[in-house]
Each structure stands twice: as C-alpha cells, then as structure tokens.
Amino acid sequence: MEEALEDMGESSSPPKGFGPPGVFDIKYDIYARLLESRNEEELLNSDFREQFMAHFNRLPPSYLLDLNVDRAEDVLLHQKILTEAKDPEKRPVFHVRFIKLDDLNVDVRKNLEDIEDGSYLTEALSVRHDTFVPIHEIIFSTVDKPKLLSQLSALLSNIGLNIREAHVFSTTDGYSLDVFVVDGWPAQDANGLSKELEAAVARIEGSWSGSTHSSGADKILAMQPKIGDWEIDKRLLKMGEKIACGSCGDLYRGSYLGWDVAIKVLRSEHLDEASGVEFAQEVMILREVQHRNVVRFIGASTKPPQFCIVTEYMRGGSLYDLLHKHHNILELSMLLEFALDICKGMNYLHQNNVIHRDLKTANLLIDEHRVVKVADFGVARLQNQGGDMTAETGTYRWMAPEVINHQRYDQKADVFSFAVVLWELLTSKIPYDTLTPLQAALGVRQGLRPELPENTHPILSDLIQRCWEADPAKRPSFAEIIVELEELLKQVKSPEETSDERRENANDD
Known part of the structure; x- marks a missing residue:
C-alpha cells in the first residue's frame, strides 16, 4: 500500500488532476482508505487509480465535497451504479440502503453501527418504539435530461417518502447521479423499499432511457x-x-x-x-x-x-435579467405597473381556463414601451382538459406548496407564484438564494416564505402574504389583486403619471 500511496505523490506535489490542495486532501484520504480495504491482487491492478481518477473527473467538484471520507466505499458504489446506467435495459439504476434511526424525542442520532448493537436497539425500542423514524438513502442514475429531478422527487413522493436531503450531480458524459436521504418508509427494510421503487419505476415505462x-x-x-x-x-x-x-x-x-x-x-x-x-x-x-x-x-x-x-421579439428582455443581471432597484410606482401588467395577463389566461404553472420572472418579458407580457407556455394547461392536476410542474423557487406536495391544485397555484414574483420585484433578489432549489421546495412545504423588507408598503406586504397563503382558498384571485394594485398605484403616483397614460402613449407610438 505504501508504494501505491507514493505513486499518488505523498511526499511531493499533488499529481496532475487532483485539483487544488484542499481537494487533493479529500481525494488522497479517500484513495488511502480504499487501498486499505483492497487485497493485494486488487492493489496490483494498474487500472485502479485510473478508474478512481476517471470517476472524479466526470463529476463536478461539488461531488467531492459531498463525500464522507469515513465512507470511502461509497465511491466504489457510485462507480458501479454509473457503469450499470450505461445499459439502457437497466435504467434507471437505483440502490437503497438503511442509514439510521432518528429519535424524534431527543437530540440523539445513532449511526448504523451503533444501532446494530442489539442491547441498545432492544432497550430503545421498548421505551419509545413509536418515536424512531427509519432513514434510508436512495441513489439513482440514468441518462441526464431536463426535469429529471422533478420526475425523481415525484416518484419518491408518490410512494409516501419525504425527501430530507438531495444531492444532485451530472456527469460530463450525460448521466445523472442523484442521492436522496428520505424518511416515510415505516421499517428498517431496504429490500422492501427497493421492491416498491422497482414497481413505481415500472409504472413510468419509456421515460427513462432518453431514446424516445x-x-x-x-x-x-x-x-x-x-x-x-x-x-x-x-x-x-x-x-x-x-x-x-x-x-x-x-x-x-x-x-x-x-x-x-x-x-x-x-x-x-x-x-x-x-x-x-x-x-x-x-x-x-x-x-x-x-x-x-x-x-x-x-x-x-x-x-x-x-x-x-x-x-x-421583446426588446426589453425578461424581468429576471432586469433585476438580477442588470441589478435594477425598482421604484414603487414602476413595480406596481409591472405587477399590474402581470396580473392583467394572468387574469385573462385564467378567464380562458389556462393555468400557467411556471410563473416566474424569467417568463415575464418587457417590450420597448416597458409593458410586461406573460410568456413560455410549455407547461401551461387548460383547466377543462379533464382530470385533477397533481403533477409537480414548474420551478421550485416559485412553486406553490400544493404543487410541491402533489396535491390537487388549480389557478390559485399561479397566485402563489405571483407572490414570489412580487417579492422579487421588491427586493431584486433571487428567492431563497442561500438554498438549493430542492431545499427551498422542502422549506416551502414546511411553511418557509421569503422575508419581506421592513420598509415594504403595508398594503403591498399584506397582499403578498395573502397571495402566498398555504391554503389556496385564502389567496385572492387575479381580478381581486388588480383592484387592490390599481388603488395602491393611485396613492403613490400623481394623476399625470398613471399607468393608463403610459399605455395610451404606447398605443400612439
């Protein structure tokens, strides 16, 4: 093993491909631990190091930072899963394992090794049998494609699992490696959960191979x-x-x-x-x-x-670019004009039974007269097409909780997204910018909302909070929002600067 480590450059500069010093240290530790667990025959395999390096080179740097050095064998498991995913007949490849029991009553977390101690398990379960929640890890790999994360999270939700953590990676050659930590499976039963997943995957035939x-x-x-x-x-x-x-x-x-x-x-x-x-x-x-x-x-x-x-063609670009690429801070009067444009477009769509389902600043475009128009109807749906809408559709940071939870939803899901857009117009910030999109979705499901600035106009603050109510029935319609915004605009603008005049000027040009 010492010779193998010397080949890694133990007493010299890091070998080419091992990245900056901090990254090299993590790779080196993982490599060393893997060598300790290998037998002599495997150590003599000259391909071992090359395969190790190739694995890391096809994944983003964030993958390395997510690894637990104490579980170095995970790297070999991930290599195996990614290799199997190359076979179209096996996709999606997934692996399930039990991780630990979470005690809901005390702040104690026992690792799997501790739980396997029979005396501890017997004593603990006899005292608080119903307070322990089994935690499992599920690893997926398939051909990477748009909205794969949404498809996987919907799959897990449909069999009753709650996603606690999600670590999502894409390889340089077009495959995904997605690691979910979940609860909701009632027993320490990785085999049972694996069979349930297999059945759920089979119900979505033809959507995994990427060859349709x-x-x-x-x-x-x-x-x-x-x-x-x-x-x-x-x-x-x-x-x-x-x-x-x-x-x-x-x-x-x-x-x-x-x-x-x-x-x-x-x-x-x-x-x-x-x-x-x-x-x-x-x-x-x-x-x-x-x-x-x-x-x-x-x-x-x-x-x-x-x-x-x-x-x-919309010369003004998107509201997203205006706020986040050009870093504009909007005056309240302009904010309200933009908001009214959005509401009028959305109210028209809802009157025609169209639910947008992906309302966000990137899908709101500005013309040369500063009129905002709703765009991108790729995931929109006519409400009278039949059937309950429960699919997870849209973008996580703007998504309503009922959509995240795969519950029945209607036009009020667009109103929730509009509330997040309003917050964005107020702050010129990306919603939940310290969280990943999936973390944001999990937070929204638990009641998380963006923090409103202290100097927000009280009428606007109240409107936003009603629009992102957890209960869709408590959210106003776009027709009602228009009335409130027009009244507020009258309060903050002089008569000669009303939005009606702006639109009349636009029509005259």
Missing part, C-alpha cells in the same frame, strides 16, 4: 391538422443571433414577413415524448390567446426536421 425521439416527433406531427393557418413558411423565416439557451431548446432573434421575432427551436437531441408534449401544448395555447399582456404568437413550424415556435 420518435414519440416526441409524433406528438408534434399529430397536431399539424389543428394548427392550420398558424403554420409558418420556413423559407421566409430568417434566423439571427442566438439570445438564450433553455433546457430543451435555443432561442434566436430573427425576422418573419417584416416582423421582428423570437424563434424558439427545439433541439433534436432533447426531442423526447415529454418535450414533444410541451411543444404541442404551448402552440395550442398560444394560438388561442391574444392579449396585450400575453406575448404575441406569430406561428410555428411542426414539420421535421426542425420544430420551432415564433413569437414577437
């Missing part, structure tokens, strides 16, 4: 008879510069029949069934809605090989 390009294209091709006159002539569409990249496609500026347009192009490598459904859904909704506070639909191309959606 044809079904995605089929979803789009099936809508061709419905799109009619909205089908654009791609020969007249001129593509310009790329202005944004999304999870499933790219956004370009361009022109079409004299219009200055934005062109959302669906990338072929992401054309699976889910993205095909989202594309078709967005086109079907956009062609039905026309309002000054909803981005204008120009047309779409539903003919292969390239699928795209064409909308008006």
Whole structure:
C-alpha cells in the first residue's frame, strides 16, 4: 500500500488532476482508505487509480465535497451504479440502503453501527418504539435530461417518502447521479423499499432511457391538422443571433414577413415524448390567446426536421435579467405597473381556463414601451382538459406548496407564484438564494416564505402574504389583486403619471 500511496505523490506535489490542495486532501484520504480495504491482487491492478481518477473527473467538484471520507466505499458504489446506467435495459439504476434511526424525542442520532448493537436497539425500542423514524438513502442514475429531478422527487413522493436531503450531480458524459436521504418508509427494510421503487419505476415505462425521439416527433406531427393557418413558411423565416439557451431548446432573434421575432427551436437531441408534449401544448395555447399582456404568437413550424415556435421579439428582455443581471432597484410606482401588467395577463389566461404553472420572472418579458407580457407556455394547461392536476410542474423557487406536495391544485397555484414574483420585484433578489432549489421546495412545504423588507408598503406586504397563503382558498384571485394594485398605484403616483397614460402613449407610438 505504501508504494501505491507514493505513486499518488505523498511526499511531493499533488499529481496532475487532483485539483487544488484542499481537494487533493479529500481525494488522497479517500484513495488511502480504499487501498486499505483492497487485497493485494486488487492493489496490483494498474487500472485502479485510473478508474478512481476517471470517476472524479466526470463529476463536478461539488461531488467531492459531498463525500464522507469515513465512507470511502461509497465511491466504489457510485462507480458501479454509473457503469450499470450505461445499459439502457437497466435504467434507471437505483440502490437503497438503511442509514439510521432518528429519535424524534431527543437530540440523539445513532449511526448504523451503533444501532446494530442489539442491547441498545432492544432497550430503545421498548421505551419509545413509536418515536424512531427509519432513514434510508436512495441513489439513482440514468441518462441526464431536463426535469429529471422533478420526475425523481415525484416518484419518491408518490410512494409516501419525504425527501430530507438531495444531492444532485451530472456527469460530463450525460448521466445523472442523484442521492436522496428520505424518511416515510415505516421499517428498517431496504429490500422492501427497493421492491416498491422497482414497481413505481415500472409504472413510468419509456421515460427513462432518453431514446424516445420518435414519440416526441409524433406528438408534434399529430397536431399539424389543428394548427392550420398558424403554420409558418420556413423559407421566409430568417434566423439571427442566438439570445438564450433553455433546457430543451435555443432561442434566436430573427425576422418573419417584416416582423421582428423570437424563434424558439427545439433541439433534436432533447426531442423526447415529454418535450414533444410541451411543444404541442404551448402552440395550442398560444394560438388561442391574444392579449396585450400575453406575448404575441406569430406561428410555428411542426414539420421535421426542425420544430420551432415564433413569437414577437421583446426588446426589453425578461424581468429576471432586469433585476438580477442588470441589478435594477425598482421604484414603487414602476413595480406596481409591472405587477399590474402581470396580473392583467394572468387574469385573462385564467378567464380562458389556462393555468400557467411556471410563473416566474424569467417568463415575464418587457417590450420597448416597458409593458410586461406573460410568456413560455410549455407547461401551461387548460383547466377543462379533464382530470385533477397533481403533477409537480414548474420551478421550485416559485412553486406553490400544493404543487410541491402533489396535491390537487388549480389557478390559485399561479397566485402563489405571483407572490414570489412580487417579492422579487421588491427586493431584486433571487428567492431563497442561500438554498438549493430542492431545499427551498422542502422549506416551502414546511411553511418557509421569503422575508419581506421592513420598509415594504403595508398594503403591498399584506397582499403578498395573502397571495402566498398555504391554503389556496385564502389567496385572492387575479381580478381581486388588480383592484387592490390599481388603488395602491393611485396613492403613490400623481394623476399625470398613471399607468393608463403610459399605455395610451404606447398605443400612439
């Protein structure tokens, strides 16, 4: 073993690829512990170090910082899981293990090694049998793809598990390694939980391999008879510069029949069934809605090989960019004007039975007259399509608790998201910026909300708090919010500066 450690550079500078000193120390400790547990035959295997290094090189630095040096064997387990995930027939690969019992009554946490002591376990369970909660760890690996985290968390929730921690990593060659620490399984029974997971995964056939390009294209091709006159002539569409990249496609500026347009192009490598459904859904909704506070639909191309959606180009960019990239602090009057624009667009959508389901500042665009318009209907849904909506859809930092909990939800889920947008307009901060998106979602489920600034106008503060109520029934509708915001705007602006005048000027230009 000493020779193997010397090969690592024990008495010299860290070997190439081991990163900065702190990172090298962690890798070195893990490597040393793994060598201690290997037999001589394995030590003589010259591939051991190369495989070890290759594993870390394909994962982000945050993976290394998440490892427990005392559980160095986890690295080998992760290597094995990632290797198995390369086989399409095995995906998703998952591994379940019991970690510990949590005592709900006292601040004592026993590790698995302690719990395996029979005397402790017998005595503890005889005293407080119902206060111990089994904690399990579940590791997943499959082809990385957009919204995989949402799919996995929904899967765990559907079998009654509560996610305590989530550690999510993507490899450089397109695979995921996701580690969840959960409770909710009633016994120290990793095998039973593994079988339940296997059954749950089987119920979602065809969505794991990442090889459903044809079904995605089929979803789009099936809508061709419905799109009619909205089908654009791609020969007249001129593509310009790329202005944004999304999870499933790219956004370009361009022109079409004299219009200055934005062109959302669906990338072929992401054309699976889910993205095909989202594309078709967005086109079907956009062609039905026309309002000054909803981005204008120009047309779409539903003919292969390239699928795209064409909308008006919004010169002002998104509210997200305005607040977080350009670091603008809004005056209250402008904040209220923006908020009213959003409410009027959302009220129109709700009147037409459209639930947006992903309302956030990145999906709110500004035109050259500073009018805000609601955009991006990829996950929107018509409320009268039938069936209860319980799927986890949207973006965690803006997501309503009933959506996070996979409960039935309605238009009031958009009102909750609007409250977070209002907070964002007030503070110019990203919601829950010290938390990961999943940590934020878990916090919201337990009652966490962003902290309102002390100098917030009391009427606005009260409105925001009512909009993000845990009980959807207590949240106001967008029609009611409009009345309150218009009254507040009258209080803070002089008559000649009202939002009506701003809109009249916009119409005259």
